[in-house]
Amino acid sequence: MNDPLMTIIQQVISAWASQNKLVTQFFNQYPEADYEKEVAPGRNRAIYLLGHLVAVNDGMIPLFDKGDRLFPQLETPFLKQPDKASNEFPPIAELKNQWEVLNNTLAKHFDEMTASEWMDRHTAVSEADFALNPRRNKMNVLISRINHQSYHLGQLILLKP
């Protein structure tokens, strides 16, 4: 495993895994009711951000051509709608469980993907567009999802007493 391409791919996957761990730790830290709080006055509640991370990350399954989303029911409340548009959020325990199931599923896919699969187009880009811009590959999706997750992790952390 001294192929530099696989080394970088594994480094990106490992950055992803260590972030997931931080999110999990954060949501195991406080009493459940605390996650109903806004991260800053008038901003998203922690429970919304957890559902949002599950919904965004779940989108990688179809983008990577690995089947359908695991939790399509989260798309409307956590992707299409902003926080507080609906009061019908699942209980935090259910979201935490979905977070774990999704991470395990993604980890398994990532582990099995070859370098050429990572460097190939994601399903939202056509072959013609990909030929014009070969950076629109699956690796790019993962890099952008990692940044998205760091962004919201920086907000979640503000809830710390």
Place this chain on the structure above:
Amino acid sequence: MNDPLMTIIQQVISAWASQNKLVTQFFNQYPEADYEKEVAPGRNRAIYLLGHLVAVNDGMIPLFDKGDRLFPQLETPFLKQPDKASNEFPPIAELKNQWEVLNNTLAKHFDEMTASEWMDRHTAVSEADFALNPRRNKMNVLISRINHQSYHLGQLILLKP
């Protein structure tokens, strides 16, 4: 330039560049006094986060063996000390200028670095330790700095009215 290793490296560098742009845009958006505000009650002020990002990113120059930090004077107020420990911050205009100078300097280095340079150890790890863990390379430093920057960008954005 169809080498997949260089493609990934360039994707990571490009994720970095597009984030820098978002930070720059954010700090050009509001009157200077606004950046004296905390991103959330009792949390860091935006001006501290800008100085902190300059100080952290500046550390890549020595880590990548490209010389000394450009702004060593920022280490104490923005790395070693938390916000509000000192009131002797440079004016925001000076920090914004340092941010630009640093980004241009780093971009030039990144542009010139070869794939094998990216995959080689950073200067804070010994040859022996690097042999044990070849992921402690320069690429890993950049990936972690990108995440660090997203994390704080997620906080800065909360200052938006």
